[in-house]
Each structure stands twice: as structure tokens, then as C-alpha cells.
Amino acid sequence: xxxxxxxxxxxxxxxxxxxxxxxxxxxxxxxxxxxxxxxxxxxxxxxxxxxxxxxxxxxxxxxxxxxxxxxxxxxxxxxxxxxxxxxxxxxxxxxxxxxxxxxxx
Numbered sequence: 230x231x232x233x234x235x236x237x238x239x240x241x242x243x244x245x246x247x248x249x250x251x252x253x254x255x256x257x258x259x260x261x262x263x264x265x266x267x268x269x270x271x272x273x274x275x276x277x278x279x280x281x282x283x284x285x286x287x288x289x290x291x292x293x294x295x296x297x298x299x300x301x302x303x304x305x306x307x308x309x310x311x312x313x314x315x316x317x318x319x320x321x322x323x324x325x326x327x328x329x330x331x332x333x334x
Contacts, residue, residue, distance in 0.1 A: 232256075233272070236264050283323035284331060290319050291331065 232254060239245045239253070240261075247265075251258040263269060284291065294315065298306040307315070313328045 233264055233270065236261055240265050284321070284327045287316055287319060287321045287323075290321075291316060291328070295332075 235254065236250055236256075239250045240247075245253075247258050247261045250256070251261045254261075260272075264272070291312070294307065294312055309329045309332050310325070312332070313321075313325045316328060
């Protein structure tokens with residue numbers, strides 16, 4: 230809220246441009262434009278869900294790997310990279326990031 234007031238003051242009172250305001254406040258030029266043009270009073274950002282549809286056909290295999298690792302001592306558990314390589318051998322053709330993010334959630 231405070232930075233929105235600063236942006237408006239710099240634009241309307243001090244007559245600075247979008248780029249100058251963005252550099253001064255370490256913001257994106259597009260963010261500054263959005264605040265000034267749309268009369269925004271509160272910025273909200275919502276992240277998309279971490280749903281990876283490409284992993285769904287292999288979800289059952291992935292879960293069995295995780296259940297096996299849960300029983301094993303921490304020293305012998307698979308890393309995300311090892312899980313990814315084993316899933317690839319099972320026919321998974323998605324990205325490493327999908328596997329890594331699924332481990333975190």
C-alpha cells in the first residue's frame with residue numbers, strides 16, 4: 230500500500246516517467262504502469278497450482294517409489310534426480326521439475 234502511494238506521488242506530483250520510477254523503487258516497469266493506469270489500490274498475486282499433468286500416468290509408480298523410500302533409512306533414499314531417472318526408465322517423458330516439485334508438495 231505504501232509503495233503504491235509512492236508510485237502515484239512520483240508520477241503525478243514529481244512528473245517522473247515509468248522507467249525512472251521503476252528504477253528508483255526496484256520494480257518492473259509493467260507493474261508501475263499497471264498501478265498508475267488501472268488505479269489499483271491493492272496488488273494481489275496468485276500462483277498457479279503445481280499440477281503436473283504429464284506426471285499423472287506415472288503417478289502410481291512414483292507413489293510406490295516414495296513409499297519404498299519412506300521405509301528405508303535416510304542414507305539409502307532416492308534423490309529427486311534418481312527418482313527422475315527411474316521414472317524415465319518406466320516410460321516417463323516429462324521434465325525433472327515436475328518430479329522435483331511433486332516431492333516438495
